[in-house]
Amino acid sequence: MGDDPGGSLPARVAQVARLRAEGAVVEIRGRYCLSACTLYIGLPRACVSPATVFGFHGPSSRFYGISLPPRQFEHWSRVMAAHYPPRLRRWFMASARHVTMGFARLSGRELIALGVAACPGAAGASLDPGRSDAGLPPSVTTGSPPPA
8 A cells, every 4th residue: 555645534543453353464655655544554564665755643623724622632642643653652642643734754764763664675665755755745744753
């Protein structure tokens, strides 16, 4: 899968739960994986391409730029974070969840450095998303990677 702009958080949570129950192998490749797409990262048999750009942001209403009430924001932030490996989870809760317009961006290379599995054959990928934003949706901003 790849070039996934995200979508409905509850629907994606349900899909990830189904994939987890099936023990599915999920390869995240392509130019980008944004928003709810990032929930796949925490699947036990998921891998990422170093060339893929991942865009994270906090939960928001279905109307772009409109915040959720604080209790809902906290609930859905924790639901999202539960799908990430520990170091990514800490970064998301401390930083990326507060981005509600645009995205905090991490490359697949950065995620692999944080312990996320690299997809087979992905080591020689030629695209370096840290140097080119070609093909990404607008409003993608650079985020700081989680601390080592």
